[in-house]
Amino acid sequence: MTNLVEILDPKVDSIFKKIFGENQTLFIDFVNSIFADKNERLVKSVTFLNTELSKDISDGKECALDVRAELDDGSQINIEVQVAPQKYYVKRSLFYWAKLYVGQLSLGERYKGLKRCVSINLLNFDLFPGNQRYHRMLSGVDVDTQEILAPEFEVHYLEIPKMPKDMYNGSMTRLEKWLLFLQAPNKKVLEELAMQDRIFKEAKDT
Numbered sequence: 653m654t655n656l657v658e659i660l661d662p663k664v665d666s667i668f669k670k671i672f673g674e675n676q677t678l679f680i681d682f683v684n685s686i687f688a689d690k691n692e693r694l695v696k697s698v699t700f701l702n703t704e705l706s707k708d709i710s711d712g713k714e715c716a717l718d719v720r721a722e723l724d725d726g727s728q729i730n731i732e733v734q735v736a737p738q739k740y741y742v743k744r745s746l747f748y749w750a751k752l753y754v755g756q757l758s759l760g761e762r763y764k765g766l767k768r769c770v771s772i773n774l775l776n777f778d779l780f781p782g783n784q785r786y787h788r789m790l791s792g793v794d795v796d797t798q799e800i801l802a803p804e805f806e807v808h809y810l811e812i813p814k815m816p817k818d819m820y821n822g823s824m825t826r827l828e829k830w831l832l833f834l835q836a837p838n839k840k841v842l843e844e845l846a847m848q849d850r851i852f853k854e855a856k857d858t
Contacts, residue, residue: 668733671858673700673719678858681851683729685826686772686808690789697724717748727768728752737777745773749807770806774834779811786814786831820844 672679676698684694701720719731730752734741749771756766780788788809792802815831820841824832833845833852846853 668718671855672731673721675854675858676700678851678855679719679721681826682830683731683772685830686787686810689787689825689827693725695723698722701728717752720752725768727770728756729770729772731772731774733774733776735776741773741775741779745771745807745809749805753804766804768804768806770808772808773810775809775811776813777811778813779809784814786811787827820848 672682679698679700680695683698687694699722701722717730718733721729723729730748732745732748738744749769752771753766753769756769757763788811790805790807790809791800792805793800810827810831812831812835815828815835817835820829820832829845829849829852832841833855836842842852842856846856
């Protein structure tokens with residue numbers, strides 16, 4: 653069944669950026685729904701940044717991010733949307749995260765200045781077969797104690813196909829509502845979300 657992300661393809665960049673890369677209200681609401689799902693600190697403000705990351709002479713690879721922003725605590729965040737399945741997507745997402753992290757420092761600057769970097773990957777395919785969780789998060793933890801040793805490292809994977817195709821209901825979490833909006837199983841669902849919540853009306857109008 654066609655969903656909104658598929659509708660956006662191949663115009664994903666322009667329309668996705670219009671929804672989440674230009675509108676601070678929609679961006680903050682979407683990101684906070686993801687953070688709230690993992691009991692993380694919520695965002696109060698955001699500044700959109702240039703999505704082009706500089707090319708490294710050693711590897712020759714450059715990254716053009718979908719949406720890149722700086723949060724009120726100085727953290728950098730990147731939202732990527734991927735429509736078609738990609739075999740090595742986890743490796744790619746880690747590469748993009750690393751570029752974002754390294755890109756914070758200029759020559760001669762100290763490591764102390766490195767801030768937390770968060771990569772959010774919105775996927776229209778099953779990246780982790782056999783696991784039905786639609787939201788998975790990687791972080792730098794001690795495997796024995798589960799203590800977070802590297803809070804600067806954070807990667808989220810949101811798999812839209814794993815989100816149940818139910819109609820809107822009041823008991824859904826904020827993240828579930830966003831994923832249902834992006835899944836858009838039919839026009840009625842979009843209209844129901846828009847009617848019940850001004851944020852989704854604004855996103856739908858956009």
